[in-house]
Amino acid sequence: MSGLIRGLEIARRSLMAHQAMMNVFGQNIANVNTPGYTRQVGELTPSAAVRFGSLSFGTGVDLAGISRKRDLFLDREARRQMAFHGERQAFAEGLSQLEALLNEPSEHGLGSVLDGFFDAWNDLANNPEDLGARRILVEEGRRLAGRFRILHQGLQELRAQQDLRLEHLVIDLDGKLEEVASLNGGIRKAAIEGDSASALRDRRDVLLEEIVAWTGAQTREVADGSVVVTVDGQNLVEGGEALALEARRTGGRLLLVVLGSDRQLRVSDGEIGGLLRLRDTAIPQVRDDLDRLAANLAQELNRLHAMGPSGLDFFSGSTAADLQVAEEVARDPSLVNVGTTTDAGQNDVAGAIAALRQRPLPGLSGSSPSEFWTQQVTRVGSMVRRETEEAQAASLYLESLEARRDAVSGVNMEEELVGLVTTEKAFQAAARYLTAVNGMLDELMSL
Amino acid sequence: MRISTRSSFRSSLLAIQTASQRLAELQTHLAEGRRIQKPSDGPLQAATSLAARHQVRSIEASLRGIDRSRSYLEAQESILGSMNEVFTDLESLAHRGADDGLGGASRKALALEVDAYIEELVEMTNQTFGGVHVFSGTDSKTPSLAVERDAEGRIVSVNPSASPDAPRSFYLGDGAGLRLGVTAADAWGDQADVMQDMLALRDRLLADDGEGVRGLLETMEAHGDRLRAQQSVVGVQVNHLEKLEAHFLSTQVEAEAIRSKAEDLDMAAAAIRWNQETAGLEATLTATSRLLNLNLLDFLR
Numbered sequence: 138m139s140g141l142i143r144g145l146e147i148a149r150r151s152l153m154a155h156q157a158m159m160n161v162f163g164q165n166i167a168n169v170n171t172p173g174y175t176r177q178v179g180e181l182t183p184s185a186a187v188r189f190g191s192l193s194f195g196t197g198v199d200l201a202g203i204s205r206k207r208d209l210f211l212d213r214e215a216r217r218q219m220a221f222h223g224e225r226q227a228f229a230e231g232l233s234q235l236e237a238l239l240n241e242p243s244e245h246g247l248g249s250v251l252d253g254f255f256d257a258w259n260d261l262a263n264n265p266e267d268l269g270a271r272r273i274l275v276e277e278g279r280r281l282a283g284r285f286r287i288l289h290q291g292l293q294e295l296r297a298q299q300d301l302r303l304e305h306l307v308i309d310l311d312g313k314l315e316e317v318a319s320l321n322g323g324i325r326k327a328a329i330e331g332d333s334a335s336a337l338r339d340r341r342d343v344l345l346e347e348i349v350a351w352t353g354a355q356t357r358e359v360a361d362g363s364v365v366v367t368v369d370g371q372n373l374v375e376g377g378e379a380l381a382l383e384a385r386r387t388g389g390r391l392l393l394v395v396l397g398s399d400r401q402l403r404v405s406d407g408e409i410g411g412l413l414r415l416r417d418t419a420i421p422q423v424r425d426d427l428d429r430l431a432a433n434l435a436q437e438l439n440r441l442h443a444m445g446p447s448g449l450d451f452f453s454g455s456t457a458a459d460l461q462v463a464e465e466v467a468r469d470p471s472l473v474n475v476g477t478t479t480d481a482g483q484n485d486v487a488g489a490i491a492a493l494r495q496r497p498l499p500g501l502s503g504s505s506p507s508e509f510w511t512q513q514v515t516r517v518g519s520m521v522r523r524e525t526e527e528a529q530a531a532s533l534y535l536e537s538l539e540a541r542r543d544a545v546s547g548v549n550m551e552e553e554l555v556g557l558v559t560t561e562k563a564f565q566a567a568a569r570y571l572t573a574v575n576g577m578l579d580e581l582m583s584l
Numbered sequence: 585m586r587i588s589t590r591s592s593f594r595s596s597l598l599a600i601q602t603a604s605q606r607l608a609e610l611q612t613h614l615a616e617g618r619r620i621q622k623p624s625d626g627p628l629q630a631a632t633s634l635a636a637r638h639q640v641r642s643i644e645a646s647l648r649g650i651d652r653s654r655s656y657l658e659a660q661e662s663i664l665g666s667m668n669e670v671f672t673d674l675e676s677l678a679h680r681g682a683d684d685g686l687g688g689a690s691r692k693a694l695a696l697e698v699d700a701y702i703e704e705l706v707e708m709t710n711q712t713f714g715g716v717h718v719f720s721g722t723d724s725k726t727p728s729l730a731v732e733r734d735a736e737g738r739i740v741s742v743n744p745s746a747s748p749d750a751p752r753s754f755y756l757g758d759g760a761g762l763r764l765g766v767t768a769a770d771a772w773g774d775q776a777d778v779m780q781d782m783l784a785l786r787d788r789l790l791a792d793d794g795e796g797v798r799g800l801l802e803t804m805e806a807h808g809d810r811l812r813a814q815q816s817v818v819g820v821q822v823n824h825l826e827k828l829e830a831h832f833l834s835t836q837v838e839a840e841a842i843r844s845k846a847e848d849l850d851m852a853a854a855a856i857r858w859n860q861e862t863a864g865l866e867a868t869l870t871a872t873s874r875l876l877n878l879n880l881l882d883f884l885r
Contacts, residue, residue: 169590233624236622241630242620242633249637252638255642256641259646259649260649262761263648264652265724266715266716476722478722480722481722481725482716482752485761488753488761491755491759494642507634511634515623515628515631517623517624518623518624521623522627525624540595541585543587543591544585544591545586547591548588549587550589551589554884555880
């Protein structure tokens, strides 16, 4: 009789365990498309055996636990790669915008406008008496100065865009750090209660990956199940507490500062690192080179122009931002100096300026203005190509890591369906077993 | 290796996106007919293209300069040709005036002819081309010669008016000014000496001074040679410009070819690649659609 009662217990345990397993499969199937979801696996184990004399009898099956399938090594590697990819991607995208701003090679780029300007000087040198040629020259001068200004403004706007993006990222980052801290608290509490808190951990992992992809932060799980998030040696999340960050503009630079302590964080990885590199290195370099070109061109041209009878400078200003045709010359093109004397056919000044097109200038590292500009365009193009290729390579590697991680943590619908069918069959068999044991008990009871 | 359902979908989507992106890029290149649309498409080719563009623009400016300078020289050459004809007539007239058998009335008539020749030569020398005095060099807004007349309107002296320090310079590409053409000083002497001698010839004819006229014959011949030499100088310069133009035109073609090779799309190769990429995208779409439709749910009863 006690054996049959044990049979009922075996059937009960089996039915309960397989019901629970059905829930695990159901949960996995329901989350097949949920980003960051980690598949769960129910662990069935035979329940403790009982001895009856010299014999040992099994007591059925138990669901020992439900575990999340994660590979910590892959997680670490993927996060490291996310930080690298985030930096490369942000930098490459920004550089592409910068490259588009240069608008080369085209008929409307600075190179072409420079050519048009020198063409006008050449034409004036060969038609020194022609007032029309002077007017055209002044227009070409305005066009060139305008192109310098447009490029300068474009670079400023591009930088302002990065600032705005950085500020929004930092605001979002604060929210995510806060949420991670809150999830830390929930996970710690759940751990005390013996709950694995899978959903909370999944959500926290998603947030951590975003934080790492933005900042290149280091993450470390501690014994109580909470995660410490560190950037530049500063713990931003520790237990249930998170520090708030602020993007602060100081002296033309954008600093990431911990609110309250004013501690400045140096972020060189992740999307924020890429944006800062673009903002503080790539854009200023192009802007400085543009200013250098404008300054050297204006200086040398003005030196030659001032040799003429009017003694005036042709350009005023000395940077890409403020370069323009001198007001008196713009107002009265007859003040354009074509020659060193007042002779109408004297054209040595215009000829010398026209020759600047191909003349190496010391301030431009021995390159002519056109060569210098070509070098800058080529340098930006090479940088874009290299950074884009590196971002693509990082993306491919990250994709392969994601695939490997998915192989461990992702849900495979077919696998779950097979598990579902297996569990259903086991449940049916357990029910049948229960019916059989019940029938046997009925037989006994009816004696 | 396990393949998760999400990973399988994601890699299918990634494959479609990659193939579509390659097609879109190729489509843009085909639409523009250019291989290099931005420097990163090929930094080396972009540098070559930009350098070739600069060279083409520079050559175009030089060709415009050649056009301008050639017109100027041709105007000078044409005027010098006419001057030479007039001067040859003048030389012949001087020889007639030196003839002992010629009477005073005839010499007076010849003197009137000389007067007319001088007027003609002064007018030719002061001729303008495109608003520019052709023989005034850099002082191009001032007539080359100034005349003084007596009460009857007869020229009594001819002096240089413009003060050119040199012939005009033209800038034809190498950065250095090329001095082209001749000035009135080249044709008539620094102080318009030839004109002074022509006036002397007229005056001696008027004075029926046969001996004096004979004394000028050698000088007039020398002046004629000098004038013809100036025409030759201009002719040589025109020839030089033609050679220079031919050189620039050939360099322009080479520069255009370099630019085109660096920048323009090989349409045949692009069309073949388009077919390859299209076939690749179609294959990816077909494979994805089959993969998406393949589900164990459809087979379970």
